[in-house]
Amino acid sequence: MNTRSAVASAGQRPEDENLGIGANLAYGLQHVLTMYGGIVAVPLILGQAAALSPSEIGLLIAASLFAGGLATLLQTLGLPFFGCQLPLVQGVSFSGVATMIAILGAGDGGGIPAVLGAVMAAALIGLLITPVFSRITQFFPPMVTGVVITTIGLTLMPVAARWAMGGNSHAADFGSMANIGLAAVTLVIVLLLSKLGSASISRLSILLSMVIGTLLAVALGMADFSTVGDGPLLALPALFHFGAPTFHVAAIVSMCIVIMVTLVETSADILAVGEIIETKVDSQRLGNGLRADMLSSLLAPIFGSFTQSAFAQNVGLVAVTGVKSRYVVATGGLFLVTLGLLPVMGRVIAAVPTAVLGGAGLVLFGTVAASGIRTLSKVDYRNNMNLIIVATSLGFGMLPIAAPNFYEHFPSWFATIFHSGISSAAIMAIFLNLLFNHFTLGNSDQQSVFVAASERTLRYQDIAALNDGDYFLDGKLYDKDGNQVPVLGEHAHDSEHAHADRAAPKATRQTSDSSAPSRVS
Known part of the structure; x- marks a missing residue:
């Protein structure tokens, strides 16, 4: 019996499935490639805003990779009271970029230490208020989660477009036919591998398309790996390399708003991935995930990183591949830790052309939106x-x-x-x-003209139990001989549904109430 069937027979949660070392490595690397551009973007932006040297910006990037890897391990594997144990990749959150740049430009001249201090203080406050956020699952019915999942996908589309155009809007070839063409070829490869390949190839279509797209870019002279050997091979993270954190009230208050936004977005991501992999997410599990998020954000500044949050693009990867295992994502976390310790590996992945990421990202982010639409279809x-x-x-x-x-x-x-x-x-x-x-x-x-104008429809299961000659009169159901047929109430439907499906034609039948006389012929 293989691993998949063994897990299924044991009745475990879908996220607890262990696919084996080989699959974990392949799918975990795919997760890293999917979010690598996003996780390095924030330290790049902040490092340039703080006028840091290239080597110091490199340290910021390494710190973000290392901290993101540790946060991913905490979120996926979990500790008591920390970690939702779902396939969620953690990394530096984009939501705080504008606020952190504003802190860097403040008149008190706090610089990077002021940013790190504000992150630590705000994350501590966020950690204390997570019990409030963990009890809001009742306010996230499919209508709310569907809206959020759809919006996540649509929000990420501009990212995919920028990647497809080249990524750097100041570059001379930004938006060139060469970049967009390379993205289009990568997209076509994803579709072909998904259609023509086996189940294993289909699941690895994103990773394989990136590899093939990169090789094609090398052949066309659109990828440069010449600088991979520059810089150290091994670099251990330095604690408080940029100095001890400083704490400024205004910076902390502004960062608290960012933390509130992060809590909302992380709650949405946890609930979204739970919906996608079809597993239960209750208030306790949501609280564990939020506490892991805040603890990671509290500890990340020690290594020189910033607020941590779940990456929405990796939620899309879970949806498009159907790989639900949290151990796959935990393996991706190990990759991130390794990249933080081995800058040379980070430089290899950084050399993947952004246009290749754009072609794959179009499928990934579109899948997120499609998952949201599927959830919205469940709404009454x-x-x-x-x-x-x-x-x-x-x-x-x-x-x-x-x-x-x-x-x-x-x-x-x-x-x-x-x-x-x-x-x-x-x-x-x-x-x-x-x-x-x-x-x-x-x-x-x-309540709404939209409702009044909607088409009147009946579900098949509502009329399947009717027999020829049945009719309604004064809100009651009668058979062709005039005998009244009992109609179950709405709440009895679920408990009696399986029995009704097996019942004989003359047995009690579930149907919809109606006060207008009608006859089934």
Whole structure:
């Protein structure tokens, strides 16, 4: 019996499946390649904003890889009270970039130590308030999680577009046909491997397409590996290399807002990946994940890194490959730790052309959005406000994507929260769901013109138990001989469904109530 069937027979959670060393290494590397560009972008941006030398920026990147790897191991493998034990890759969060740049430019001249101090203080506060966030799962029905998952995918599309165009908007070849063509070829390779390959090849289609795309780029002179040998082969992380952290009240307050956004986004990612791999995520498990997130953010500045959060693009990789094992992602965490200790390996991965990442990213991020749409298909839109809640939340989440400067003239704390389409959509979906589906006082029977205009449909299972000649009269169901057929209530449906499917044609039948006379012929 193979590992997969052994796990299935044991009835374990899908995320506890262990695919073996070879598969863990291959799929784990695929996760690293998927998020590598994102995890190095933040230290690159902040290092340039702080006017650091190239070697010091390299130390920031190594620290971010090392801290991200440790955070991933904590999140996937877990410790008591820490780690959701789900396939989530952790890394430096983009949500705090603008705030940290503002701290770097503050008049007190705190520099990198002020940023690190603000991250540590805010993460400690976030760790203390996680019990509040861990009890909000009841406010994340499929409507809310579907909106968030869809928004995650759509929010990442501009990233894929920039990657496909070359990544560096200041480069002379940014947006050239060569870059976009290389991205297109990578995309075609992903599709061909998914269609023509075996199950194993299909699952590795992203990784294989990146390898083939990179080899093609080398042949065309679009990839440069000449600098891989430059720099040290081994570099142990230095503790507080940039100096002891300093603590400034204004910096801490502004970073607390970032931490709140991070908690919302991490909650959404945990619930999203739970929905994708079809496993239970309760308040305790969500709390463990959030505590791991905050503990990682608290400890990361010791190595010279910043706030840690789950990477949404890797949620997409889980969806597109169907590989649910947390041990695969834990192996990716080991890769990240190794990359943090061996800069030469990081330089090899960094040499992968950004356009290749763009071609693969189009599939990855689109899969996230498609997963969200699949979740939204489970929502009941009949005679309620759910349709307009979904529409408003998605539209609100798209604002910062369609118009990045939309909140430019708003207060900085407001812009920090809502500049992220993910947090914008999540907050709006939660608020509207509470307003219309929990605080129902004053709700109308016909709450929306969208509902009134929707097509009238019946589910097949609602009419499958009817026999020829059955008819409704005054809200009651009768058979062709005039005998009344008992109609089960809504709450009895689930418990009786299996029995009803096996019952004889004349047995009690579940159907929908109706007061208008009608006949089945």
